[in-house]
Amino acid sequence: MVVRNGMRQECIRSLIELRVVAPPNKAGNGRQSANFLKSRYFAAAEADVRQLAELMLMEEIRMPFIHHSYQSYKRRILIAAAIFSALTSPSFLFFHEGSAQARLFDLISIIGFGILTLGWCYYDSLERNSPLGSGFRVLIALFGILALFIYLIKSRGLRRGASSIGIALLVIAGAILIGGISTAVVGAILGVE
Numbered sequence: 069m070v071v072r073n074g075m076r077q078e079c080i081r082s083l084i085e086l087r088v089v090a091p092p093n094k095a096g097n098g099r100q101s102a103n104f105l106k107s108r109y110f111a112a113a114e115a116d117v118r119q120l121a122e123l124m125l126m127e128e129i130r131m132p133f134i135h136h137s138y139q140s141y142k143r144r145i146l147i148a149a150a151i152f153s154a155l156t157s158p159s160f161l162f163f164h165e166g167s168a169q170a171r172l173f174d175l176i177s178i179i180g181f182g183i184l185t186l187g188w189c190y191y192d193s194l195e196r197n198s199p200l201g202s203g204f205r206v207l208i209a210l211f212g213i214l215a216l217f218i219y220l221i222k223s224r225g226l227r228r229g230a231s232s233i234g235i236a237l238l239v240i241a242g243a244i245l246i247g248g249i250s251t252a253v254v255g256a257i258l259g260v261e
Contacts, residue, residue: 138191138192138194138195139195141187141191142188142191142192142195145184145187145188145191146188146239148184149181149184149239149243150242150243150246152177152180152181152184153243153244153246153247153250154246154247154249154250155250156173156176156177156180156247157246157247157248157250157251158250158251158253158254158255159173160173160251161251161254161255161258161260162260178212179209181212181213182208182209182210182211182212183209185208185209185212185213185215185216186205186208186209188216189208189215189216189219190205192219192223193219193223196223198223200219204219213236213240216236217233217236220232220233220236221233
């Protein structure tokens with residue numbers, strides 16, 4: 069059955085304003101009659117219907133905006149990852165490979181990319197209405213890209229997960245390319261090889 073948006077809102081509002089009350093017992097003998105029990109039952113049912121209708125109305129109002137905002141948060145995280153890659157990649161010009169400073173900076177960049185990956189997975193899970201567990205959040209923060217691949221297959225299934233992994237690999241290749249370009253530019257400006 070096709071219901072237009074205005075009709076749906078009108079039906080929901082009429083559900084909110086619904087009043088169902090059974091006539092009370094007028095015997096006054098202290099006993100609860102069947103009518104009194106019915107009125108208590110109908111009052112409880114009215115409260116449930118009203119609460120359900122209010123939730124339906126709120127969801128109808130909220131849903132278009134939620135989807136858009138999660139998409140924009142995910143895009144912002146991808147932009148932040150590209151900027152993070154551009155800022156962290158030139159640092160390898162200044163540290164000798166295997167030194168304590170290089171290892172510390174590697175750890176910082178791995179944790180940074182893990183946190184960015186966690187943020188993207190978090191907003192994606194909210195968009196898909198399946199929240200991440202705390203254990204899986206730690207897994208994503210520690211293992212980053214590998215946990216992202218697991219999340220993509222878990223949240224989308226094997227076929228769509230595989231295509232999402234392909235897109236994620238393209239994004240990672242783009243971040244590596246941005247990091248390489250920024251390293252080359254900084255090296256050329258400072259004369260460091």
